[in-house]
Structures are given as C-alpha cells and as structure tokens.
Amino acid sequence: MPKVKVSQQDKALRIGIDLGTSRSAIAASNGKRKWVQSLVGWPKDFVARKMLGDRVLFGDEVKEHRLSLDVVRPLAHGVIKSGTEKDEESVAELIGHLISLVEPRPRQKIFAAVGVPAEALKVNKRAIREAIADYAEKLIVVSEPFAVAYGMGALDNAMIIDMGAGTTDFCIMHGTMPSVDDQRSLTTAGDYIDEQLLGLLTERYPDADFNMNIIRSFKEEHGFVGDSLTQLEVEARVEGRPVVHDITSEMRRACESILPAIAETAMDMIARFDPEYQDQVRNNIILAGGCSQIAGIDTYLMEALSEMGPCNISIVDNPLYAGAQGGLALAKDMPYEYWMDM
Amino acid sequence: MSSYKKAHQRASKATILYGVYRDNSGSGKLPRPEQQPRSRARRGISIGVLAVLLLLTGFLVHTVFRDADNFVSSVEIQKARYVAGDRNKGLPPLITEANAGVVPIKEGNLTGFLSPRSGFFSGKGPVLPPADKMAGKSETVAGPVFGAGDYQALFDQPGVAIADLFGLGVRTIVIDAGHGGEDPGAIGTNGLMEKDITLKIARLLYNRLLDEEGINVIMTRDSDVTLSLKHRVEYAREHDADLLVSIHLNTIPNSPLTIVETYYFGPPADDQSMKVAKKENYHSGYAVTEFNELINELGDALKQQESRKLASHIQKNVYNTLSRQNSNIVNAGVKTAPFVILLGAETPAVLAEVTCISNTGEEARLAKPAYRDKIAGALERGILSYLNQLRQQDRQRPEQGSNIYAES
Numbered sequence: 001m002p003k004v005k006v007s008q009q010d011k012a013l014r015i016g017i018d019l020g021t022s023r024s025a026i027a028a029s030n031g032k033r034k035w036v037q038s039l040v041g042w043p044k045d046f047v048a049r050k051m052l053g054d055r056v057l058f059g060d061e062v063k064e065h066r067l068s069l070d071v072v073r074p075l076a077h078g079v080i081k082s083g084t085e086k087d088e089e090s091v092a093e094l095i096g097h098l099i100s101l102v103e104p105r106p107r108q109k110i111f112a113a114v115g116v117p118a119e120a121l122k123v124n125k126r127a128i129r130e131a132i133a134d135y136a137e138k139l140i141v142v143s144e145p146f147a148v149a150y151g152m153g154a155l156d157n158a159m160i161i162d163m164g165a166g167t168t169d170f171c172i173m174h175g176t177m178p179s180v181d182d183q184r185s186l187t188t189a190g191d192y193i194d195e196q197l198l199g200l201l202t203e204r205y206p207d208a209d210f211n212m213n214i215i216r217s218f219k220e221e222h223g224f225v226g227d228s229l230t231q232l233e234v235e236a237r238v239e240g241r242p243v244v245h246d247i248t249s250e251m252r253r254a255c256e257s258i259l260p261a262i263a264e265t266a267m268d269m270i271a272r273f274d275p276e277y278q279d280q281v282r283n284n285i286i287l288a289g290g291c292s293q294i295a296g297i298d299t300y301l302m303e304a305l306s307e308m309g310p311c312n313i314s315i316v317d318n319p320l321y322a323g324a325q326g327g328l329a330l331a332k333d334m335p336y337e338y339w340m341d342m
Numbered sequence: 343m344s345s346y347k348k349a350h351q352r353a354s355k356a357t358i359l360y361g362v363y364r365d366n367s368g369s370g371k372l373p374r375p376e377q378q379p380r381s382r383a384r385r386g387i388s389i390g391v392l393a394v395l396l397l398l399t400g401f402l403v404h405t406v407f408r409d410a411d412n413f414v415s416s417v418e419i420q421k422a423r424y425v426a427g428d429r430n431k432g433l434p435p436l437i438t439e440a441n442a443g444v445v446p447i448k449e450g451n452l453t454g455f456l457s458p459r460s461g462f463f464s465g466k467g468p469v470l471p472p473a474d475k476m477a478g479k480s481e482t483v484a485g486p487v488f489g490a491g492d493y494q495a496l497f498d499q500p501g502v503a504i505a506d507l508f509g510l511g512v513r514t515i516v517i518d519a520g521h522g523g524e525d526p527g528a529i530g531t532n533g534l535m536e537k538d539i540t541l542k543i544a545r546l547l548y549n550r551l552l553d554e555e556g557i558n559v560i561m562t563r564d565s566d567v568t569l570s571l572k573h574r575v576e577y578a579r580e581h582d583a584d585l586l587v588s589i590h591l592n593t594i595p596n597s598p599l600t601i602v603e604t605y606y607f608g609p610p611a612d613d614q615s616m617k618v619a620k621k622e623n624y625h626s627g628y629a630v631t632e633f634n635e636l637i638n639e640l641g642d643a644l645k646q647q648e649s650r651k652l653a654s655h656i657q658k659n660v661y662n663t664l665s666r667q668n669s670n671i672v673n674a675g676v677k678t679a680p681f682v683i684l685l686g687a688e689t690p691a692v693l694a695e696v697t698c699i700s701n702t703g704e705e706a707r708l709a710k711p712a713y714r715d716k717i718a719g720a721l722e723r724g725i726l727s728y729l730n731q732l733r734q735q736d737r738q739r740p741e742q743g744s745n746i747y748a749e750s
C-alpha cells in the first residue's frame with residue numbers, strides 16, 4: 001500500500017481575477033498569470049462558424065476577426081449591462097477563458113477571488129457570481145480597488161485610486177471592510193482621455209484621419225501630464241497621404257482632463273475623516289490601473305492635493321497585475337471557515 | 343516594522359477578511375443549475391448498471407460454483423464471511439467475536455471470490471489482496487459482512503468497489519462531530535467534554551479535506567447544537583453523501599486504559615461494543631418501527647464491505663499516529679456494532695472512537711490544538727488512503743463491465 005502523500009499540488013488552485021473594462025487579468029497559486037483584452041467574439045453566422053469553428057474568441061483574436069464576429073465588451077462602462085444575456089454569457093466565457101489560461105489540472109478545485117469595477121459590484125453582483133459559479137468551487141467578489149489595497153497590504157490609513165479604462169475607482173481603507181461611503185467611482189478614465197484626445201486632434205487637424213487604436217497606443221507610450229521634455233509627433237493621413245502632426249499640447253490636455261475631478265473626489269472623501277486621520281491617509285495614496293502609468297500623474301495629483309496639507313502618492317509596481325495579485329492574496333488568506341459557507 | 347505595528351496589521355487583516363466573508367456570504371449559496379442533475383443522472387445510470395451486475399453475477403455464481411468443489415478453500419483464504427441473516431426479521435443474529443470468523447458456508451449462500459481480471463476462471467489466484475490485508479496488518483477485523491443473495495460474492499472480492507459502480511465523480515464526505523448541544527457525550531475527569539473535542543477535530547478534518555481534489559466535504563454540525571442521530575442521517579442522505587465519518591471519544595470507566603477503535607455497522611462483536619453503541623445511540627430520534635425499517639433496508643453488502651475497508655484505513659492511521667504520542671495506547675481494531683448513525687446512512691459509514699477521554703493523560707492532550715490536529719490528520723490520511731485505493735482499483739480495471747462478459 002503506497003503511502004498517501006498530501007502534497008501541495010494536490011490542493012485546490014487559488015486564483016485572483018481582475019475583471020476590467022479593457023483588460024482582465026488572472027494570477028494563480030500555481031505561479032501562472034495571464035491577461036487578455038476584455039473582448040469576447042461570437043461568430044456572427046454560418047459562414048463565420050465555418051471559418052472560425054463553433055467557438056467563442058477572446059482578446060487579440062477578436063480584433064483579428066472582428067468582421068466575422070459579434071464583438072462584446074462585456075464590462076463596458078464598468079458594469080455588466082443588466083438584462084442583456086449576451087453580456088452575462090460573455091462574462092462567463094471570459095472568466096472560463098482566463099481560468100483555462102492558468103491551466104488548472106483536470107478536476108482541480110478552484111477557490112477564486114474576483115475583483116470587479118466598484119460600480120459593477122453595486123449593480124450586478126449576482127450576475128458576476130453566476131458567471132463564475134460554473135468554474136469555481138468557492139468564490140468571493142470584491143471591488144477592484146479593494147483587491148489592489150489588500151494585495152499591497154494597505155489595509156489601514158490608505159487610499160487607492162484605480163484609474164482604469166472605463167472608470168476611476170476610489171477606496172479608503174481604515175482597518176475594516178470599506179463601506180459604501182469609502183468607495184466611489186468616476187466615469188472619467190482612460191477611455192475618456194482617448195475620446196478627449198481624438199476630439200482635440202480633430203479640432204486642430206480637421207483634415208487628418210486619426211484612428212482610435214493608434215491614439216490609444218500612442219497615449220500608452222507617450223501619455224504625460226505637466227511639463228513635457230520632448231515634442232510628440234504622430235503620423236495621420238490627410239487626403240490619403242501620411243502627414244506628421246504635432247500633438248504635444250493635445251496629449252497633455254487630454255491626459256490632464258481627468259485629473260481635476262479625481263483630485264476633487266479624493267479630497268472630498270478624505271475630508272469626511274477627522275483631521276489626524278486625514279493626514280495619515282493623505283500620506284498613503286496609492287495609484288493603480290493602466291492610467292497610473294501616465295508620466296507625471298503622481299506629481300500632478302500631489303500638488304493638487306497639497307492644498308489640504310502635505311501628501312504622499314505612490315504608484316503600484318505592476319498596474320497590469322496588481323488587482324489579480326491582490327485577489328490571489330485574498331484567496332490564499334481567506335480562512336476555511338469563511339470559504340465554507342460561501 | 344515595529345512589533346506593535348505588525349500586530350496591528352494582523353488584527354486588521356483578520357477584521358478585513360471577516361468583512362469580505364460577511365459581504366459575500368449574504369448572497370449565499372448559489373444554485374448550480376447543471377451540476378446537481380448531472381450527478382443524479384449519473385447515479386441513476388450507475389444504479390441501473392449495478393442492478394444488471396447483480397443479476398448477472400447471481401447467475402454466474404450459481405452456475406460456476408455448483409461444480410466448483412475446491413471453491414471453499416478459496417473462500418477460506420480470502421476470509422470472506424457471510425451470514426445467512428433473514429433480512430425481514432429485524433436485527434440479524436448476534437455473533438460473538440469468537441465465532442465470527444468461522445461462519446459455516448451453506449450451499450446456496452455461497453460467498454466467493456469472483457475477480458473478473460484476476461482470473462478465478464482461468465485458475466490463477468487473485469491479484470489483489472483482500473481489503474483488510476491491504477489496509478495493513480495491525481487491525482483485527484471482527485464481525486461478519488452480512489447481506490443476502492448470491493451477489494455477495496461480487497462484493498466480497500476487492501475488484502468491485504464503489505468507485506466502479508458510481509464512477510469517479512466528486513465524492514461527498516460527511517463529517518459528523520459526535521454529540522453536541524444538550525448532549526455532551528463523555529466527560530473527562532477534568533471536565534473536558536466529548537462534544538467540544540469532536541467538533542474541533544471535525545472542523546480540522548473539514549479544513550484538511552476541503553482542499554482535496556474530487557472531494558466535496560460537509561459537516562453535520564458546525565456549532566454546539568443538539569442534533570438527533572436521525573437528523574444527522576437524513577442530512578447525509580439529502581446531500582447524497584458518499585462516505586460518512588462520525589467522530590467520537592471513548593470512555594472506559596474506572597480504567598486508565600486508552601484504546602482506539604473504529605466501528606462499522608453490524609451486530610455487536612462483544613459486550614463492550616454493545617455498551618459503546620448504546621452510549622452513542624442515545625438521542626437517536628428514531629421510533630422503534632422506523633429503526634426496524636432501516637434495518638430491513640440494510641442488506642447492503644456493498645456498503646458493508648466498503649465501510650469495513652474505510653474503517654480499517656482509518657483505524658490503522660489513527661492508531662499509528664496516536665501510538666507515537668502515547669505508547670500505552672491499545673489498538674482495539676475494527677469492530678461492528680449496531681450504531682444508528684451507521685445504519686441509517688446509505689453510504690459507507692464508520693464511527694471512529696479516536697481515543698479515550700476517560701484517561702486523564704489523553705484528556706490533557708486532547709485539550710491541545712496540536713494534538714487534535716494530529717488526530718484530524720490521521721483521519722484525513724485514513725480517508726484519503728481509502729479513496730486512493732478505490733481510485734487505483736478503478737485505474738486497474740477501466741472497463742469493468744466488458745471484462746465480466748469477456749472472461750465468462
């Protein structure tokens with residue numbers, strides 16, 4: 001009779017998932033982590049199915065074949081559009097796909113902590129729970145900034161500002177589970193910047209044909225606020241011919257466009273606490289999400305908030321995975337007694 | 343980080359995790375639309391397969407054994423025991439430890455060894471040792487496996503396990519913490535109560551099994567509540583349990599002796615077993631008629647055989663673990679006794695008297711979390727090694743049904 005060894009790899013897989021408007025990421029206790037664009041493509045018709053196979057497509061593949069697909073961005077605007085079955089199904093498919101990317105062994109149990117945009121949590125927690133119930137043995141759903149805070153160990157005297165694509169989410173941590181008042185959400189984030197940038201550029205160069213994807217990737221590479229050191233130039237077609245355009249000041253204005261509201265909201269939320277506590281929180285502000293990578297954004301916000309007193313702002317090391325990693329930390333730390341009746 | 347700050351962080355982490363739990367437990371249990379019916383369907387099919395197997399084997403056993411004179415010796419080697427109990431007359435005949443092993447084999451009630459793979463038919467010996475041998479040599483297996491009908495033969499050979507019949511889907515294990523609420527169970531000299539310790543061990547065992555692949559684990563109680571045995575049994579039935587492990591602590595009045603013993607359902611092997619059963623059946627909640635009905639429903643040799651195997655895996659592991667802590671501990675082995683909780687469960691079920699709370703040394707050890715965790719670990723290993731062995735058997739015979747046809 002061979003000895004039964006209860007090795008670590010016999011155990012359940014813990015995963016953290018960050019369901020985002022534009023990107024979704026997963027981190028697992030087997031050390032794997034992956035991300036995909038939050039795009040789900042359903043073959044449109046018979047011809048598409050013939051060509052692509054009868055399957056759902058995700059991420060880059062969706063972009064590639066978008067003409068043959070019904071493309072769903074299931075979390076557009078930070079919520080699952082309520083009542084639309086396609087969106088709920090798409091979220092479920094996306095989660096299933098993410099889980100397959102970290103390769104659980106067959107029949108391996110999955111204990112998941114899923115971070116979702118704070119708004120989605122309010123609006124349709126049930127839909128999210130149902131979307132993942134098919135894949136996970138046990139499940140907790142938390143707001144995305146909370147997952148980030150947990151992962152960073154910022155449990156007390158801290159504020160997380162998660163600047164994503166669809167929403168900028170705020171969360172104040174004060175040693176307990178954040179209440180509704182401790183969390184807020186603005187619909188001005190990365191997508192808003194893109195729209196602003198497109199608007200400003202079409203205004204300045206009415207003849208040029210700017211493409212949204214190019215604008216976004218240009219922002220991701222060169223986005224900045226405050227003073228710029230170099231001049232930014234981008235190529236766009238004018239009457240079919242490529243022409244180089246200077247977009248330095250448009251880029252700055254677009255990127256800065258979201259910041260006054262963010263600074264305002266942050267101050268407003270902090271002001272609800274008593275003065276001594278305010279100081280502590282102001283000195284522990286953490287920026288997360290893709291837009292936290294815009295150059296100079298921490299300095300800009302620090303200056304804006306300094307009217308309340310001195311403050312300190314840091315940026316998470318890895319915005320792409322901070323949420324998923326935080327979810328994973330939660331999934332690993334959650335005591336069994338708690339999983340038990342969830 | 344200062345130690346104050348660290349402690350503070352730990353404290354708030356706990357607070358926050360509790361908050362997350364509260365936040366998520368409200369929306370509570372999710373109905374899993376597909377999974378339940380799927381497993382039901384599988385079970386339905388399996389029962390169909392089982393019925394066919396029974397009929398088929400009954401037939402085979404008759405035809406083959408009629409002219410197999412040397413069969414009896416094969417039976418003796420396997421120590422397969424069978425009692426022709428009349429299922430319709432309530433309790434099966436009492437059998438003492440002394441005569442349990444030498445039940446005469448009557449014609450028509452043959453107990454045999456029918457291993458499709460190992461080639462009884464081709465004249466070769468069985469490949470797999472019998473269950474009690476596989477589980478280790480330290481335990482004494484007392485008491486008969488009783489059931490009715492010739493299909494007994496099928497189940498007495500180790501090849502056909504529940505795994506074969508019910509597929510390898512997720513198994514639901516019910517952990518039953520003995521006693522609780524108004525029923526404290528046994529009480530140690532220094533006031534330690536059986537109900538508290540069984541609950542603590544049950545929780546630890548739950549935690550250990552929860553992570554395990556292919557296992558769905560539930561507890562009959564997770565707090566200090568009074569639960570009748572009937573209630574526990576029904577709970578296990580409702581949840582389609584595949585295994586039931588009831589955790590208890592023994593008492594031997596006026597004796598410093600500490601024993602470990604594991605029971606499965608059957609007639610009491612001796613007076614002591616009967617006493618233990620009486621003690622544990624207290625609070626049963628069953629009316630006499632219901633009780634008789636349960637017994638009539640029994641006759642489930644498969645369940646009995648599997649219960650015995652499970653019991654021996656558990657007994658071996660608990661004894662081995664505890665004897666390392668206390669060299670005076672006595673291995674009382676695997677026994678049968680008419681415990682209500684074991685009878686009522688539809689599944690392989692055992693009751694483990696993991697140690698004696700009446701021994702003051704043990705009482706002191708049981709008060710320590712580390713010791714309780716050792717016990718939980720031993721129970722876990724027992725359960726897993728039992729399941730592992732089922733899985734191995736399953737792997738060794740991927741197509742059970744077709745083998746029977748092929749070789750007969």
Ligand SMILES: Nc1ncnc2c1ncn2[C@@H]1O[C@H](COP(=O)(O)OP(=O)(O)OP(=O)(O)O)[C@@H](O)[C@H]1O
Binds near residue numbers: 021190216
């Ligand atoms: N290096 C970068 N610099 C500037 N912006 C970036 C950078 N990388 C990504 N972004 C922008 O960040 C946004 C995506 O961020 P993130 O992945 O955090 O969003 P999300 O989680 O999908 O959205 P949400 O949190 O709103 O649901 C997009 O607008 C993207 O263009």
Ligand SMILES: [Mg+2]
Binds near residue numbers: 019021164289323
């Ligand atoms: Mg996000």
Ligand SMILES: [Zn+2]
Binds near residue numbers: 520521536591621622
């Ligand atoms: Zn007891």
